[in-house]
Amino acid sequence: MKTEKDKNNSRREFLIASTAITGGIVLSTFLNPFKSIAEAKSADSTKDTIKLNDKNVSLAKDAEKWWGFGFDIEKCIGCGTCAKACKEENNVPKEPFFFRTWIEQYTEKNDGTLKVQSPNGGIDGQTQAVPSEDIFKSYFVPKTCNHCSKSPCVQVCPVGATFVSPDGVVLVDEKYCIGCGYCVQACPYGCRYIHPEKEIADKCTLCYHRINKGLQPTCVEVCPTGARTHGNLRDKKSDLVKFLKEHNCHVLKPHLNTGSKLFYNGLSEEVR
Amino acid sequence: MPKQLTRLIIVFLIFISLFLVVRHFLVPESFYKFGHYRADALKDNEDHQVKYIDAAMCSACHTDIDSLKVSGPHKNINCQTCHGPGYLHVEDPSKNVLIKPTERAFCGKCHSLNAARACNIIKQQDIAQHNIDNKCVECHNPHQPQP
Amino acid sequence: MGNFDQLYQALTKVDGFIYPNELELRWSVLITLYPYITGLVAGAFILASLNRVFNVKALKPTYEISLLAAFAFLCVATMPLISHLGQPQRFYEIMMTPHLTSAMAIFGFVYLWYLMAVLLLEIWFDYRVDFVIWSREKKGLLKLVYKILTLGVMDTSPKSVRTDNKLGYIITVIGIPSAFLLHGYVGFIFGSVKANPWWSSVLMPIIFLFSAMVSGIALVLFLYMIITYIRKQKLDMLCLDTIGKLLFYILILDFTLESLDQIHRIYEAGESFDIISLLMSKLFFSLTIMQVLMGTFIPLAILGFFQFHKPKEKIRKAAYFIISILVLVGIFFMRWNVVIGGQLFSKSFLGFTTYKIGLIGREGLIMSIVWIIVPFIILTFLLWFLPPWKKAHIEDK
Incomplete structure (x- = not known):
């Protein structure tokens, strides 16, 4: 049996120990912001390159990448293979209101209306509902995440569950997203949705699991006409840079200054 | 200093310390490494299953079709564009047979008449009129279609 | 999950073209409640502060009611937000790793600041002496609870009361900008979404602030009348008239600001104008009838009339009661028009989706009614636990 004194002692020890632990944590929290200053000196020599040396992440080896998309509206035939394959590759729900990529058909009529x-994101193919004598102009517009570099969806995420990766892809952290839907509201392009089973935000990852294994994103891979291009904007020889050099390209909603990295050739003014 | 104030300051300090302690344990380890996110999430995103495999893997076995395709207008089209994802098929070809779509509507997804399709990009046919009793594939071999 | 009947039904009702992902309206009635309840808090607190800082003596009978109502609603304010999350169990991440560029993340801290540093402190300074007295009078558990709440400051001398008052005054002075911040911030959550032209407006925080004050004043008016009726006491007519006058002025300001916002939009007629003018006709019931006519015009007309001519007390009492309810409903529809209205149209500006409130489920009607009723239950408890009418009056003459 413990004596009264022992009891007091053990309580005191407990108090001292817990205060010390608490104090340590609190102190380290306050010192944490200064850590980068202390480390900055050693990193100074590699100032103009991004320092990424973590073996956990394979992209550390090639941080010179800055991924983007190029879509050629003149080549798109609206078959919807891209949207269908994307759903299979990325386990997107099959219902016709969840898409990572989809095809829109624009038809400008002779009477000036648009x-x-x-329908179903174009997966089942598109039919022309307007009789041909009324058509002034018609074209397909493939849509997907613009992988904005000044991304409004990333800006509003309250917890940091969506982010622009070091190689320029806007990704979602499935294990951290709280499913508030603020990013869905903030995306001007309607590219995000809340996954009905996972209850988190879901969107195009530019097939991050493929491009880091040297493959093309699924939609680019299966496009029968080569309307989709994907590549590294920092590599002068990449398909995408070539595409941008050969065509006059535009981005969607440039006035919103989202820093979109989805470039369209042949984008008509009406497209939103 | 009034006693009220000292007591409140103590309560607040305890509260803030508690908050910081809790925070210390609840912030994921790789957070803030590259930015305001979990660096491990990059790995999570990388780890997904690839379902649409490299087209070179198709040609490795199906050399006959590959050599047929290479001279036709469909030469640049990935096999999986029509046949669907091949990841299970390459694991066990006998068990996992890929789809062979032969319906007219399937060909129509690309080739049906639509003002939105550029004529110089793709051959189009009014599938509601053209030879409606037969399947497209009966006359046109999809691996080497002739006009 | 897995039941998409409602969405398939909505698919048949789409008007024009929307981006496919826009069919499901992500922020539903619960997110409408969130700014509504937060607004009630800020408004009620501002009314309480007026009494204290600007020494509006006529408002004295409502002082504690406003404070306790603000507290009761603040306890619930984040609940609709949290229960709406896809992963509610992860909500703590907002406090742990707040993303500083996100309006929603900072809201967590603004909220906590307001709750801990303003409202709780103000109530504590206001009730500290009573805690001491009650801890002596009561027995058992209640005695212990009151005793803990004193934080060991057992002094009841006039000097200590004077200190309480002085510190409470400082807190109130800090509290007014904090209340402005709290609700202005909620407006910013919407006003900063550049993708949505119905929300994106610099006036949004200010509009939210003034509508918050309107709804908070109406709430206190409503509660004061109900509580006095239940306690079978006599209503203080001077107090009612003063609140009525205040409501009148702030309602005018609120209406002016909202009109300015709309007139600016209409006159500027930017690229989103066509879709927004269509939206306004789609919102005919909730905007024109409920928000503008019932929630603004009728109360303004009656209150304005009272400024020139005061009818009999009985009529005024009835009118104030009806006005308080009209305004409360009107402001709810104002939030509705912002939150739901802002998601009805496509960001392609080419069409509309639909929204039909469900009865059950996480985002249903029953859930939202629960979140409306809970603050009243909390308030009832607070009025029992901290009865303003049993407060000791240790005045320092």
């Missing part, structure tokens, strides 16, 4: 349609 008809836009995207």
Whole structure:
């Protein structure tokens, strides 16, 4: 049996120990912001390169990448293979209101009105509802995440569950997303949705699991006409840089200054 | 200093310390490494299953079709564009047979008449009129279609 | 999950073209409640502060009611937000790793600041002496609870009361900008979304702030009348008239700001104008009827009339009661029009989706009614636990 004194002693020890632990943590929290200053000196020599040397992440080896998309509206035939394959590759729910990529068909009529349609995101193919004598102009517009470098969805995420990766891909952290839907509201392009089973935000990852294994994103891979290009914007020889050099390209909603990295050739003014 | 104030300051200090302690344990380890996110999430995103395999893997076995395809207008089209993802098929070809779509509507997804399709990009046919009793593939071999 | 009947039904009702992902309206009635309840808090607190800082004596009978109502609603304010999350169990991440560029993340701290540093402190300074007295009078558990709440400051001398008052005054002075911040911030959550032209407006925080004050004043008016009725006491007519006058002025300001926002939009007629003018006609019931006519015009007309001519007390009492309810409902629809209205149209500006509130489920009607009722239950408890009418009056003459 413990004496009264022992009891007091053990309580005191406990108090001292817990205060010390608490104090340590609190102190380290306050010192944490200064850590980078202390480390900055050693990193100074590699100032102009991004320092990424973590073996956990394979992209550390090739941080010179800055991924982007190039879509050629003149080549798109609206078959919807990209949207269908994307759903299979990335386990996107099959319902016609969840898409990582989809095809819109724009039809400008002779009377000046505009008809836009995207039944089931274009997966089942598109039919022209407007009789040909009324058509002034018609074209397909493939859509997906713009992988903005000044991404409004990343800006509003309250917890840091969505982010621009060091190689320029806007990704979602499935294990950290709280599913508030703020990013869905903030995306001007309607590219995000809340996954009905996972209850988290879901979007195009530019097939991050493929491009880091040297493969093309699924939609680029299966496109029968080569309307989709993907590549490294920092590599002068990449397909995407070539595409940008050969065509006059535009991005969607440039006035919103999102830093979109999805470039369209042949983008008509009406497209939103 | 009034007693009220000292007591409140103590309560607040305890609260803030508690908050910081809790925070210390709840912030994921790789957070803040590259930015305001979990660096491990990059790895999570990388780890997904690749379902649409490299087209070179198709040609490795199906050399006959590959040599047929290479001279036709479909030469640049990935096999999986029509046949679907091949990741299970390459693991066990006998068990996992890929789809062979032969319906007219399937060909129509690309080739049906639509003002939005550029004529110089793709051959189009009014599938509601053209030879409606037969399947497209009966006359046109999809691996080497002739006009 | 896995039941998409409602969405398939919505698919048939799409008007024009929307991006496919926009069919499901992500922020539903619960997110409407969130700014609504937060607004009630800020408004009620500002009314309480007026009494204290600007020494509006006529408002004295409502002082504690406003404070306790603000506290009761603040306890619930984040609940609709949290229960709406896809992963509610992860909500703590907002406090652990707040993303500083996100309006929603900073809201967590603004909220905590307001709760801990303003409202709780103000109530504590206001009730500290009573805690001491009650801890002596009561027995058992209640005695212990009151005793803990004194934080060991057992002094009841006039000097200590004077200190309480002085510190409480400082807190109130800090509290007014904090209340402005709290609700201005909620407006910023919407006003900063550049993708949505219905939300994106610099006036949004200010509009939210003034509508918050309107709804908070109406709430206190409503509660004061109800509580006095239940306690079978006599209503202080001077107090009612003063609140009515205040409501009138702030309602005018609120209406002016909201009109300015709309007139600016209409006159500027930017690229989103066509879709927004269509939206306004789609919101005919909730905007024109409920928000503008019922929630603004009728109360303004009656209150304005009272400024020139005061009818009999009985009529005024009835009118104030009806006005308080009209305004409360009107402001709810104002939030509705912002939150739901802002998601009805496509960001392609080419069409509309639909929204139909469900009865059950996480985002249903029953859930939202629960979050409306809970603050009243908390308030009832607070009025029992901290009865303003049993407060000791140790005045320092």
